[in-house]
Amino acid sequence: MSQSLNFLTSSSPNFTISKHSYSKPYVPAFNPQFPIKFVRKSIVVSCSDLDSPSPSPVLVSSNGGAGVPEYKWPSPADSSSIEVDAVTEAELKENGFRSTRRTKLVCTIGPTTCGPEQLEALAVGGMNVARINMCHGTREWHRSVIERVRRLNEEKGYAVAIMMDTEGSEIHMGDLGGASSAKAEDGEIWTFTVRALDSPLPDRTINVNYDGFAEDVKVGDELLVDGGMVRFEVIEKIGPDVKCRCTDPGLLLPRANLTFWRDGSLVRERNAMLPTISSKDWLDIDFGISEGVDFIAISFVKSAEVINHLRSYIQARSRDSDVSVIAKIESIDSLKNLEEIIQASDGIMVARGDLGAQIPLEQVPSAQQKIVQLCRQLNKPVIVASQLLESMIEYPTPTRAEVADVSEAVRQRADALMLSGESAMGQFPEKALAVLRSVSLRIEKWWRDEKRHEVMELPDIASSFSDSISEEICNSAAKMANNLEVDALFVYTKTGHMASLLSRCRPDCPIFAFTTTTSVRRCLNLQWGLIPFRLGFSEDMENNLNKTFSLLKARGMIKSGDLVIAVSDMLQSIQVMNVP
Numbered sequence: 001m002s003q004s005l006n007f008l009t010s011s012s013p014n015f016t017i018s019k020h021s022y023s024k025p026y027v028p029a030f031n032p033q034f035p036i037k038f039v040r041k042s043i044v045v046s047c048s049d050l051d052s053p054s055p056s057p058v059l060v061s062s063n064g065g066a067g068v069p070e071y072k073w074p075s076p077a078d079s080s081s082i083e084v085d086a087v088t089e090a091e092l093k094e095n096g097f098r099s100t101r102r103t104k105l106v107c108t109i110g111p112t113t114c115g116p117e118q119l120e121a122l123a124v125g126g127m128n129v130a131r132i133n134m135c136h137g138t139r140e141w142h143r144s145v146i147e148r149v150r151r152l153n154e155e156k157g158y159a160v161a162i163m164m165d166t167e168g169s170e171i172h173m174g175d176l177g178g179a180s181s182a183k184a185e186d187g188e189i190w191t192f193t194v195r196a197l198d199s200p201l202p203d204r205t206i207n208v209n210y211d212g213f214a215e216d217v218k219v220g221d222e223l224l225v226d227g228g229m230v231r232f233e234v235i236e237k238i239g240p241d242v243k244c245r246c247t248d249p250g251l252l253l254p255r256a257n258l259t260f261w262r263d264g265s266l267v268r269e270r271n272a273m274l275p276t277i278s279s280k281d282w283l284d285i286d287f288g289i290s291e292g293v294d295f296i297a298i299s300f301v302k303s304a305e306v307i308n309h310l311r312s313y314i315q316a317r318s319r320d321s322d323v324s325v326i327a328k329i330e331s332i333d334s335l336k337n338l339e340e341i342i343q344a345s346d347g348i349m350v351a352r353g354d355l356g357a358q359i360p361l362e363q364v365p366s367a368q369q370k371i372v373q374l375c376r377q378l379n380k381p382v383i384v385a386s387q388l389l390e391s392m393i394e395y396p397t398p399t400r401a402e403v404a405d406v407s408e409a410v411r412q413r414a415d416a417l418m419l420s421g422e423s424a425m426g427q428f429p430e431k432a433l434a435v436l437r438s439v440s441l442r443i444e445k446w447w448r449d450e451k452r453h454e455v456m457e458l459p460d461i462a463s464s465f466s467d468s469i470s471e472e473i474c475n476s477a478a479k480m481a482n483n484l485e486v487d488a489l490f491v492y493t494k495t496g497h498m499a500s501l502l503s504r505c506r507p508d509c510p511i512f513a514f515t516t517t518t519s520v521r522r523c524l525n526l527q528w529g530l531i532p533f534r535l536g537f538s539e540d541m542e543n544n545l546n547k548t549f550s551l552l553k554a555r556g557m558i559k560s561g562d563l564v565i566a567v568s569d570m571l572q573s574i575q576v577m578n579v580p
């Protein structure tokens with residue numbers, strides 16, 4: 001029979017506890033405003049209806065470790081079962097709590113990964129979120145990807161969430177008349193035109209999507225493709241055609257972003273007035289809502305206003321769905337209005353591709369650090385995106401510099417890392433994902449081994465007294481978890497808020513987040529350190545804990561003696577206990 005300490009927020013004298021034996025003194029760092037009552041009581045494990053083992057995904061074939069392991073998910077979940085994704089469950093069983101990965105992984109799906117087998121390989125490889133980029137492909141293509149991911153989740157027990165990324169209305173090239181790329185050589189003259197041309201396009205001709213392009217550029221301007229991957233100088237304007245000489249050769253990719261620079265600064269003429277959400281974007285957003293995507297990422301956000309507008313639009317369109325809105329930080333304006341944008345959004349993407357085309361490249365790392373830090377302070381998940389493993393589009397191993405870049409993002413405790421071209425059209429999507437996974441695990445292990453608890457000033461963000469209590473509880477529980485070296489934090493949360501507050505503290509142990517709805521569970525996929533479970537639970541915490549213990553034990557995910565700390569948003573308490 002195990003003991004638990006129930007810390008209620010009412011008045012009582014001091015009490016000391018320690019791991020397992022409760023003998024070593026430990027003083028929890030509670031806010032003195034909330035005197036704590038420590039109630040010593042035991043938990044009775046006699047939930048007869050729950051004691052029977054619940055189904056778990058069965059590994060049908062592992063393919064000798066070479067291919068995609070095949071899992072079969074048994075009968076649909078009933079009210080007494082617990083749902084966790086098959087990959088996490090296998091990891092937990094194999095490696096135990098401590099070594100589960102904390103940093104989440106997002107993969108852009110494209111031509112090389114849209115098939116069911118490739119999607120499954122990514123799911124097995126640790127993809128938490130699949131991103132579809134509405135810049136490319138047709139809605140039918142995207143719909144089929146969404147359907148395949150959904151089917152995998154249902155049939156094989158994964159929990160991959162879906163993020164739809166809007167095109168935005170910045171200037172970009174056309175689709176190269178169907179070619180997958182075009183090489184621009186030094187000194188070559190290319191024509192950039194706003195004329196609607198039929199495919200195949202004349203040689204060395206590029207369509208531009210923005211009608212004002214030919215009027216806005218001036219002879220002598222520098223034209224940057226993809227933030228400088230290829231550069232041209234404008235040498236002549238002939239009506240709708242702009243002749244340019246290539247000054248930095250490189251590969252032109254379909255629909256690549258275009259910026260133009262004059263006297264060393266980005267030119268923002270009428271293109272700066274283009275709406276953040278274009279009419280095509282609105283149709284894509286309608287598509288995303290009706291397909292029930294989990295996240296909508298908005299490109300080139302300039303201010304909080306557009307995010308607020310989109311939110312009310314989503315609410316009006318679908319009262320019962322909760323699509324999370326992710327703001328992409330990739331423009332000068334978004335940097336100016338950073339805090340208000342973060343406050344207004346459900347999450348942020350550091351979209352370094354376009355950001356690096358709008359501010360000097362050497363400013364991108366400090367901008368990233370600042371955004372990641374601010375997001376954590378304001379409790380919003382943050383994704384670091386673009387070119388993390390760019391060379392792996394072509395090569396099976398990353399460069400040392402790329403590994404260092406990934407490590408740095410992990411070290412900054414970003415919630416998630418994202419693959420773009422590496423997984424969308426590269427030759428080694430699974431290998432690239434494996435690199436993200438192994439580098440994340442290595443850095444996370446290193447800081448645990450070195451006891452590098454992240455000390456960060458976390459400002460109070462609560463807007464009500466009740467929220468303040470939740471926040472204090474989570475801060476204290478996370479600190480206790482580190483000091484007591486517990487095996488896991490458990491959080492019972494209906495909206496996911498309390499789970500995110502724990503994640504914000506970046507504790508040393510994994511956070512098992514139990515939530516009642518599938519949509520909340522999928523959204524938690526993006527947040528650092530959270531292992532989301534779907535579980536029916538009641539207001540009765542003791543019952544919830546017993547139920548969870550027996551279900552998890554039956555599945556081999558925890559064992560007697562494991563030390564856990566449990567918090568919930570129904571009963572504002574912290575409980576410390578060994579699994580009975």
Ligand SMILES: Nc1ncnc2c1ncn2[C@@H]1O[C@H](COP(=O)(O)OP(=O)(O)O)[C@@H](O)[C@H]1O
Nearest residue numbers: 108109110111133135136137253420421424425
């Ligand atoms: N749905 C798709 N269909 C075809 N190609 C795609 C698709 N999604 C992504 N890609 C390819 O992968 C590359 C990298 O993806 P991403 O970074 O999302 O787009 P972008 O390069 O436009 O910013 C794209 O440039 C494009 O070549």
Ligand SMILES: C=C(OP(=O)(O)O)C(=O)O
Nearest residue numbers: 330351352353354385386
């Ligand atoms: C992620 C980004 O956006 P997209 O790939 O849509 O251009 C980026 O610019 O870094």
Ligand SMILES: [K+]
Nearest residue numbers: 135165166167
């Ligand atoms: K996009």
Ligand SMILES: [Mg+2]
Nearest residue numbers: 330351353354
């Ligand atoms: Mg971008």
